[in-house]
Amino acid sequence: MQLCDLSAVEIRDHVFSKQASAVEVLESCLQRIKQVDGRPGTLESGQETKEDAEKVHAFITLTEDTAHGQAEAVDKMIAEGEDPGPLAGIPATIKDVFCVKDTPSTIGSRILANFISPYTATPVARMRSAGAVLLGKVNLDEFTYGSSTESSAFQPSTRNPWDTRRVPGGSSGGGAASIAAGEASLSLGTDTAGSIRQPAAFCGVVGLKPTYGRVSRYGLIAFGSSLDCPGPLARNAKDAALMLRAIAGSDPRDATGANLPVPDYLELLEKEIKGKRIGLSPDYFRITFPNLETGEYLQQPVPTEIRDAVLKAADVYRALGAEVIEDVPMPNTRYGIPVYFVISRVEAASNLHRFDGVKYGYKTGSETDDLKTMYRKSRGEGFGLQPKLRILMGMYVSAAQYSEQYYRRALQVRTLIRRDFEQAFDPNGKFKLDALLTPTTPTTAFLMKDVYGDSVLMQYADQLTVPANHAGIPGVSFPGGLDADGLPIGVQLLGPDFTEGVLLQLTHAYEQATLDAEWRKVHPQVLQENL
Amino acid sequence: MAYSKQEISRKTFDHLVELAALELGEDESNYLLTELNNQLSAIHELEAIDIGEDVPPAMHGVPYTSESSLPLRKDNWVACENADAIIEQSPVVDNGFIIVPDIPHTTLE
Numbered sequence: 001m002q003l004c005d006l007s008a009v010e011i012r013d014h015v016f017s018k019q020a021s022a023v024e025v026l027e028s029c030l031q032r033i034k035q036v037d038g039r040p041g042t043l044e045s046g047q048e049t050k051e052d053a054e055k056v057h058a059f060i061t062l063t064e065d066t067a068h069g070q071a072e073a074v075d076k077m078i079a080e081g082e083d084p085g086p087l088a089g090i091p092a093t094i095k096d097v098f099c100v101k102d103t104p105s106t107i108g109s110r111i112l113a114n115f116i117s118p119y120t121a122t123p124v125a126r127m128r129s130a131g132a133v134l135l136g137k138v139n140l141d142e143f144t145y146g147s148s149t150e151s152s153a154f155q156p157s158t159r160n161p162w163d164t165r166r167v168p169g170g171s172s173g174g175g176a177a178s179i180a181a182g183e184a185s186l187s188l189g190t191d192t193a194g195s196i197r198q199p200a201a202f203c204g205v206v207g208l209k210p211t212y213g214r215v216s217r218y219g220l221i222a223f224g225s226s227l228d229c230p231g232p233l234a235r236n237a238k239d240a241a242l243m244l245r246a247i248a249g250s251d252p253r254d255a256t257g258a259n260l261p262v263p264d265y266l267e268l269l270e271k272e273i274k275g276k277r278i279g280l281s282p283d284y285f286r287i288t289f290p291n292l293e294t295g296e297y298l299q300q301p302v303p304t305e306i307r308d309a310v311l312k313a314a315d316v317y318r319a320l321g322a323e324v325i326e327d328v329p330m331p332n333t334r335y336g337i338p339v340y341f342v343i344s345r346v347e348a349a350s351n352l353h354r355f356d357g358v359k360y361g362y363k364t365g366s367e368t369d370d371l372k373t374m375y376r377k378s379r380g381e382g383f384g385l386q387p388k389l390r391i392l393m394g395m396y397v398s399a400a401q402y403s404e405q406y407y408r409r410a411l412q413v414r415t416l417i418r419r420d421f422e423q424a425f426d427p428n429g430k431f432k433l434d435a436l437l438t439p440t441t442p443t444t445a446f447l448m449k450d451v452y453g454d455s456v457l458m459q460y461a462d463q464l465t466v467p468a469n470h471a472g473i474p475g476v477s478f479p480g481g482l483d484a485d486g487l488p489i490g491v492q493l494l495g496p497d498f499t500e501g502v503l504l505q506l507t508h509a510y511e512q513a514t515l516d517a518e519w520r521k522v523h524p525q526v527l528q529e530n531l
Numbered sequence: 532m533a534y535s536k537q538e539i540s541r542k543t544f545d546h547l548v549e550l551a552a553l554e555l556g557e558d559e560s561n562y563l564l565t566e567l568n569n570q571l572s573a574i575h576e577l578e579a580i581d582i583g584e585d586v587p588p589a590m591h592g593v594p595y596t597s598e599s600s601l602p603l604r605k606d607n608w609v610a611c612e613n614a615d616a617i618i619e620q621s622p623v624v625d626n627g628f629i630i631v632p633d634i635p636h637t638t639l640e
Contacts, residue, residue, distance in 0.1 A: 118616045212593045226591050250601055258593075259601045290573045297576060338576045349551070356552075358631055363622035371634045372552070380554030388559070389566055391551045396539065396567065397574070409577050411588030416580070418592055455566045456573055472592025497593050 003028035008090045008185040008239035015078060015089035022071035022078075022089030026133055029091045030064060033135070033183045036161070036526045041139045041154030043113055048156050054164050056526055057156045058178040060096050061104050062136040067091075070133045077131075085131030087246050092186040093178045095171075096137035097144055098124050098230070099219040107221045108142045108152035111355050111362045111382030121219020122254065123188055123230045123247040130246040135184050138174030143352070144190060144223050145386035147198055147461040149173030150452045153384050159448070160202060161524035162487055166445040169199030169461075175233045176203035180524050186243050187233040192224050193340055194440075194465025196231050197477035201440035201490020204479045204524070206507060207233045208240045209465075211498045212472035213258035215244075216251035222351040224344040225256075227469045237478065237507035241265035244500060260498060268501035269508040274321030276434045276506065278493075279328040279424055280314060284438035288334040289460045306439045309480040309489040314437055316513045317506070328424050328431050332416045336466040337459055339417065342397050342410035343470075349394025352387060355379065389455060418471040425496040434502055439464055440477040440490030468494050476503045478510065482519045539567050 003025045006014065014020040038055025039045075040062065077084040099105045099117035106112050120128075128134065139158045141151045148167035149158045158173045160166040161181040168177040172189030176199035179187050189196040191209035200207025208231045215230040222228060232243040245266065250259040285307055288299045301307065314324045357363035357378025364377035383391075397406035424433045442463060451458050468475040473494055480491035491510075493503045514520065539547075544564045548555055555563065593599075611617065615627070623630040 115620070118613055118620065212591065213599075252601065252604065255601060255603075256591075256595075257601065258599050260599055290576065292569050292572055295572060295575075335577060335580065338574045341570050341574050342577075358621065358629060360620035360622075368632050371632050374632050375552040376554040379552055383553070385559060385562060388551075388553055388555070389563055389570075391553070392544075392547050392563060393567055393570055395547050395551055396543075396571075406574060406577075408588055409582065410574075411590065412582050412586045413577055413580060414589040414592070415586050416582070418589055453562075456569045459570075459573075470589075470592055 002032065002182070004032045004091070005182045006185070007235050008087070008242055011090050011185055012086070012088050012242070015074065018078065022074040022133060023068070025089055025091060026067055026071040029135060029183055032181065033059070033062065036181050037183060039156070041152060041156060043110060043153055045155040052156045055159065056161050056164070056177050056181050056183070057158050058093065058138045058174040058181065058183060060106060060108070060137050060139050060154050060174070063103060063134065067133050067135050070128070074131050074133065085129060086242060087127060088131035090132050090186055091135055091184045092127060092132045092188065093135050093138045093175055093184040094124055095140050095175050095187065095189045097140060097190055097221050098188060099221065100124055100137070103137065105137070105221070106154065107144070108140045108154055109382070109384060109387065110153045111379070112221070113153070113362065115361050119219060122216035122251045124219065126247045127188065132186065138178050138187065140174055141171035141386065142384045143387045144171035144192060144195055145390055146170045147194070147458050148448070148452055150448060151384060151386045160445045161526045162204060162445065163485070163525055165447055166487070167202065167448050169202035169445065171195040172207070172233060173199045176200050176205055176207065179203065179205045179233050179235060181526055185235065186239060188247070189231060189233050190220060191229050191231055191469065192227045192344065193469055194462040196233060197440050197465050197475055197490065197492060198462060200233055200477045201488065202445040204488030205233055206236055206240050206476065206478045207231070208244060208476045208500065208504070209468060209474060210244065210248065210500055211258065211474045213256055214248050214474070214498065214500065216254040216257050218251055218253040224347040225351065226347060227344060229469070236511055237504045238266065238269060240476070241269055241504045258498070263501050265501050265504055268505050271505055272321070273317065273506060273509045276317070276322040277325055277432050278314065278317050278322050278506070279325045279431055279433040279436045281328040281330040281436060281438065283330040283333040284436070284464055287442045287460065287463050290456070292456065302439050302442050305483045306442070306444070306489055310437060310439050310491050313480050313491050313510055316510055317437070320509055320513060325431055325433065328433065328436065330420045330424065330436070332413065332420050333467055335413050336417060336470060337463055339410045339413045339470060340462070340466050341393070341459065342406050343414065345390050345394035346398045346407055347394070348390040349398070352391050355382065357382070386455070414470045417467050421471045421473055421494070421496070434495065434499070435506055436494045438492045438494065440492040441465070444483050444485070444487040444489060464492065473497055474500045474503055476507055478507045481517070482522060486522065537568055538571050539564065
């Protein structure tokens, strides 16, 4: 066990009690990165080598020097009896979708590869001022468009620390992998359809998508503006609670943010869960997807191992005194992906018009006589396939002649998805749930290249996570065991608006009740020789 | 269910590409057209839902209320502190001006 393998709360306590300095913790992380990460993602990566295939490749930009400066500043404050803040000395990574001043902010795309941000995103600034030590920017799907991190223009893309032949999930794949591999204790991610929770599930860590508006979006390079939520990835509920408390809260720079007090999530963790009402829905134990050859929809149950992990979690909660309510109907769950195919694409197309080769970012190297040609060439060369696909889809479904048929209809179905949750959580309703307990994903981590390229199948990886984004509600994914291949299984809790505290409390209770479980003794493959 | 594998024709696709200001290679075009049609097939599932007239469209999941939203800020002019640094982000700058190729002249109908 190295310093870098401690939890964020433990590191903070070590730093405050001078058991270890922030610089020592940082050195431990840098050593781990050197051992397991391999070369960072770059635009001109050439052929992948045998060594590449065994490394994690979480990073695009490692900011070692500034991290040293931050760690030294924390140690100086401790030495002088000052309080460096609640995240004092905790090493953290930042998904490369957030702008950080004077640091490349690439969003995994050629079009922003040379972009050095002139300002810092609010959640990043809050982590810094809380004393966190920021190690750098981690890889993601290009513009966050994917569920495997493979679509990044910066290759080699991140590999799963549990099995480097497999994807880490996405789009916050670099962040989830950096936590699982012990390179950092906390990571700041974003979740538009599951991009925090799905990679958390695949990498065996905790990932929390807060309520929409709970964490400011200022400085986040936008994808789907009505869906995007920044949030924490961490090793356990306590660490996620610590980080959420530091980054949440209203921000004058984000008019869509919630102007509500931020509770002390750590204090809430220890509360009794006796009497809590936890729901199970058959609609979250099956997946529905189209057969593109016939146009028919197929339904199949989630794999037995995943179902059993969720049912075991329900047993844990029952044993702790919670009431488990079965057969909660969530009939519109199956429409989450088709609705997302419309809404997220319309919002993406709108957001991506700003990239034009004029104001910042990539400009074509070809000689061009007129502005329109320059736009076309810059965007054609700068964007990868996934952004192009989203722009074109968004323009098609929002075109005047189709928008009633597709866009308006999708927004109406979004209302129905929200109503499913409102009915389940209604304190005067039939179910009165505090949370819905579900699988996070329909599969565990898949092999690299297995799904990539099939944009429909890749999207269906988010079927069980995306309804929370449509509804705006919070959700958390936490490890609930390993499958027969030794891969982590993610269990998800969804709750009413602004009940992150309850979700973290339930996650913490599960963690405490399963501390001695055999599967918790198994570590990711890349750590076998490094612990 | 209205199912059509090639619902978006090559002609419509080319028009979208023009509107989106993208220049595409042939392989890219073929991949994108196929995937667009595949995604559109998935979207058709929405047509099977019986939506009542009373279902309003939701632009956001979480409702905005005066209690949970920040009040609108005053419409005051505030000087940008680092205007030069922001202009310098542009790929071609001359003396504080962003330089672009000629803007084609078009006559409005």
